[in-house]
Amino acid sequence: MESNTPLLQATGLTKSYNVKALDGVDFELRRGEVHALVGENGAGKSTLAKIIGGVTHADAGKMLLDGSEYCPRSRSDAARRGVRMVMQELNLVGNLTVAESIFLDQLPHRFGWIDYARLNRQAGEALARVGLAGVDPRQPVRSLGVGQQQLVEIAAGLSRRCDVFILDEPTAALTDREIGHLFEQIQRLKAGGAGLIYISHRLEEIKKIADRVSVLRDGRKVITCPAGELSMDEIVRLMVGRELGANIRGHGKKRGKEMLRVDGLSDGRKVHGVSFSAYSGEILGVAGLMGSGRTETLRLIFGADTRRAGAIYLRGSATPASILSPRDAVQNGMALLTEDRKEQGLVLPLSIRANITLARMEAVSSALGWIRSGAEMEAASQWSERLGVRCSSVEQRVAELSGGTQQKVAMAKWLFRDCDILLFDEPTRGIDVGAKFEIYQILQELAAQEKAVVVVSSDLLELMAISDRILVLSNGRVTGEFKRGEWTQDKIMAAALSGYATGTSL
Secondary structure, X not given: OOXXXXXXXXXXXXXXXXXXXXXXXXXEEOOOOEEEEEOOOOOOHHHHHHHHOOOOOOOEEEEEEOOEEOOOOOHHHHHHOOEEEEOOOOOOOOOOEHHHHHOOOOOOEEOOEEOHHHHHHHHHHHHHHOOOOOXXXXXXXXXXXXXXXXXXXXXXXXXXXXXXXXXXXXXXXXXXXXXXXXXXXXXXXXXXXXXXEEEOOOHHHHHHHOOEEEEEEOOEEEEEEEHHHXXXXXXXXXXXXXXXXXXXXXXXXXXXXXXXXXXXXXXXXXXXXXXXXXEOOEEEEEEOOOOOOXXXXXXXXXXXXXXXXXXXXXXXXXXXXXXXXXXXXXXXXEEEEXXXXXXXXXXXXXXXXXXXXXXXXXXXXXXXXXXOHHHHHHHHHHHHHHOOOOOOOOOOEHHHOOHHHHHHHHHHHHHHHOOOEEEEEOOOOOOOHHHHHHHHHHHXXXXXOOOEEEEEOOOHHHHXXXXXXXXXXXXXXXXXXEEOOOOOHHHHHHHHHHHHHOOOOO
């Protein structure tokens, strides 16, 4: 094979679902390079990646791998050819152990029996490579948070032969420390001659690690060029076909009354004595490393997990609210946008219409309980348009949407419910840069409407852009609180690490 032969070459790839997802796309990947794919949600990035990874088949077009015809029949067929993929939506079996999940298709064995000592040892080595040295490979994968599960999938991909490695939004649920571990492995693969296809909405990552960038828009390739030749503003303009305007800043309105007060909240495992208040008219950001207790704190407030200690006070009341389940929380005017939209936030087989109205059926039902289809359609259409949900119609199944578009549907569900205490866990995870600005604007509007907005995000720059106040959790405890103008990245990171530096254990 000549040295200038592309490792992977795709020509004229076309794919249609209810709408055309890819329209004659050409793509090339070289050995030892990171080729980034960027574009808005629904631009065709994940569809292209799935065709290359054997997850789905193109309607037209052809591919060559190392100069030979390449048309994988399945994901496992692609893997046998050295093409591996870590998808945006997790593909793990919750009941399996972490070790079993990593080596599921090549479990070590002796005399027909699984060699668990060897399996767990190899899994421990794989976990250490992605920064999960503290995770027990024998624990069930369902016990891990979304970010840790993402790293388990990456560890699985890195543990086998890998000539082409496809990473679809690999850092969406990761913090800076975990991202650093991942980038080290990417450099190792590049040095070994592998080619990587990297999909991310975090453009600062693209500029940092990509050698070339291909921009997709509406299923078509707009441009391919060296990453160093495009500024982030130029990438955004090519992605969305328009200017996004100025950066989001705090709305600057004076906060109102106390809407939520958490006093000594604990679950006995990952949350220990957390106390804070959230006020109407403000956005309270919650920062922290993976495993710091951010998600668990929101779930305890919402009644999704069992509270072992602590009390929750609503709207200035001196009497604790009785919130023992999500139903109680919703009836008390609270909403939780979950970190894991696929498993906990949406009913994927149902339509966009049904998902958006699900949390407020009484608003689209008659006195006798019959659904008023006209009212339901009107509400779903209104919120789909408001959030820019890309779909053929509100009757389209949510399972058919891109990950970022699914996130918008999950958010629309709670906005239609019209709660005044909103808990958002990673609201922009998997959402393109254009849609992020739209989400930021909505968060600002909610705060301006005198609602209390609490936002957990792994993107520290995002929190600093949208928040009026930032709370920092570390090792299950509050270790810092900063008002706008008081924080810096260094101060927030120092607080995020302090709970571990003091030797506090869970």
